[in-house]
Amino acid sequence: MSQQYQQDQEFRDEQERAKQKNEASKYSTQDQSTPMAQNIQGQEGQQQFRQNQQFQQQYRQQGIDQKGIDEQRAKLLSQYQEQTIELPIKNQDSSLELPQAFKFEFSEIDKPIIPQYQDFAQSKQQILEHRLYRRVQDASLADACAWVFTSPTTVQKYFYLHPGLAAHDVRIRVMFSGISRSDSFAARGLWGPIPYPLCAGEEIVGEIIAIGSSVTKFKVGDKVLYGPFRYSCGTCIYCLESRTNLCPYTPRLVKSTYGVFWGGFSTHVQQPESHCFKIPNGLDLETAAPIMCAGVNAYKPLSIFAKKGDRVAIIGIGGVGHLAVQIASKMGMEVDIFCSSIEREKKDRFLGQFGANLVIHWDAEDITQFANKYDFIMNTVPGKLPIEQLEKFMNMLKPLGKFVIVGVPPLSERLSFNFKTVISKALEIVCMNAGGVKEVQEAIDFCARNGVRPECEFFSFEDFLTAFDRMENSHPLFRVVLRVDDFSKQFKR
Numbered sequence: 001m002s003q004q005y006q007q008d009q010e011f012r013d014e015q016e017r018a019k020q021k022n023e024a025s026k027y028s029t030q031d032q033s034t035p036m037a038q039n040i041q042g043q044e045g046q047q048q049f050r051q052n053q054q055f056q057q058q059y060r061q062q063g064i065d066q067k068g069i070d071e072q073r074a075k076l077l078s079q080y081q082e083q084t085i086e087l088p089i090k091n092q093d094s095s096l097e098l099p100q101a102f103k104f105e106f107s108e109i110d111k112p113i114i115p116q117y118q119d120f121a122q123s124k125q126q127i128l129e130h131r132l133y134r135r136v137q138d139a140s141l142a143d144a145c146a147w148v149f150t151s152p153t154t155v156q157k158y159f160y161l162h163p164g165l166a167a168h169d170v171r172i173r174v175m176f177s178g179i180s181r182s183d184s185f186a187a188r189g190l191w192g193p194i195p196y197p198l199c200a201g202e203e204i205v206g207e208i209i210a211i212g213s214s215v216t217k218f219k220v221g222d223k224v225l226y227g228p229f230r231y232s233c234g235t236c237i238y239c240l241e242s243r244t245n246l247c248p249y250t251p252r253l254v255k256s257t258y259g260v261f262w263g264g265f266s267t268h269v270q271q272p273e274s275h276c277f278k279i280p281n282g283l284d285l286e287t288a289a290p291i292m293c294a295g296v297n298a299y300k301p302l303s304i305f306a307k308k309g310d311r312v313a314i315i316g317i318g319g320v321g322h323l324a325v326q327i328a329s330k331m332g333m334e335v336d337i338f339c340s341s342i343e344r345e346k347k348d349r350f351l352g353q354f355g356a357n358l359v360i361h362w363d364a365e366d367i368t369q370f371a372n373k374y375d376f377i378m379n380t381v382p383g384k385l386p387i388e389q390l391e392k393f394m395n396m397l398k399p400l401g402k403f404v405i406v407g408v409p410p411l412s413e414r415l416s417f418n419f420k421t422v423i424s425k426a427l428e429i430v431c432m433n434a435g436g437v438k439e440v441q442e443a444i445d446f447c448a449r450n451g452v453r454p455e456c457e458f459f460s461f462e463d464f465l466t467a468f469d470r471m472e473n474s475h476p477l478f479r480v481v482l483r484v485d486d487f488s489k490q491f492k493r
């Protein structure tokens with residue numbers, strides 16, 4: 001029996017035990033750190049309660065007086081008022097279909113897997129008071145604060161209490177949080193209906209501040225990464241092969257951090273340890289977050305479909321593009337970049353720092369000169385490319401070449417091309433997004449070992465609206481990242 005299989009088996013057994021033991025109390029909305037702790041019942045609840053008491057005591061032993069903390073928090077947070085802020089979509093592509101009158105139906109979830117969730121699903125209405133993340137009007141009493149979308153075009157700052165910490169959950173104080181195009185598509189409903197209020201954010205660096213009673217991989221104080229996926233069934237063939245992102249048995253809104261369970265545009269996230277990753281030596285905390293989505297999207301297709309010595313082309317110079325060039329270069333490939341326009345500064349960095357061989361403007365230059373030159377092409381442009389342009393790119397591939405499309409465009413978009421080039425050269429067209437837990441770990445380790453470093457433009461947590469606008473409407477250098485660290489420290493508990 002292979003070691004991997006044994007590990008998988010143990011993982012499965014453990015999951016099964018946890019499922020049976022924990023089904024009723026999992027994802028409880030009770031929080032042991034609030035007066036609701038009185039309601040905690042059962043051995044597990046008591047254990048969690050004790051753990052939390054120890055946690056509180058720890059702070060006190062460190063010489064931090066709880067009353068002092070409360071007063072300080074009250075003072076710091078009293079200035080914040082919740083209000084709905086309009087965040088219109090500018091420069092809107094006419095092909096985007098924005099749901100105007102949004103009505104959420106849970107019909108696509110045929111198999112709710114947890115009791116509270118089922119209850120939530122059955123209510124079938126737009127709930128602006130989130131059932132798991134209980135809003136508090138007085139910010140000074142809150143455990144956490146999130147920037148939430150309350151509709152495709154409105155945003156609120158939402159102060160709330162943590163839900164109860166399930167046995168396999170870790171509670172993470174967010175330190176850095178990347179903002180990607182995916183956040184925009186998800187939060188604005190362009191990937192299909194989502195439950196509002198929604199807190200997106202799928203590139204997270206943080207510190208673990210509490211662990212559930214059955215957590216084994218992490219301890220309080222660990223610095224960790226969290227990405228777009230949070231849960232998978234753990235028993236199907238895809239999960240057993242660690243391709244957890246492909247699990248077809250986990251409903252979309254439970255599987256990812258774009259659903260019922262909130263992501264990283266918050267001071268805290270609370271998610272299962274199964275999809276949490278330690279930060280290895282060699283990764284800088286400040287800039288590591290974009291590896292979780294952009295980095296994995298760039299790494300995975302290169303590691304599967306390309307090899308050392310290949311000539312590869314990367315289309316797009318954004319978050320994914322700038323990492324794909326670095327990764328391909330470190331893998332020993334000859335890498336060229338294609339873009340519609342590029343500023344001088346960016347061009348110099350691609351050619352120098354990131355290791356690109358050529359930077360080519362597809363609008364200004366005749367790219368037919370690159371016909372049959374590439375073994376592999378990766379398209380990182382999240383929107384639709386014109387068909388003629390796509391065909392020109394496909395024609396740049398050698399016979400048997402691979403054309404990989406990463407990321408998920410809005411649902412309304414369709415992929416179309418002429419079959420002639422694809423068939424006559426027997427090209428492979430692959431669409432992929434993110435990775436399973438094993439692939440994510442590989443991507444993280446590769447970046448740490450090889451000095452692949454996301455380039456980030458930082459914004460404070462308070463400046464979320466400016467940051468989001470920067471990502472959506474201009475060309476940042478290269479990934480917009482929220483610096484949440486200072487703000488999230490105010491919520492010590």
Ligand SMILES: [Zn+2]
Nearest residue numbers: 233236239247
């Ligand atoms: Zn599965």
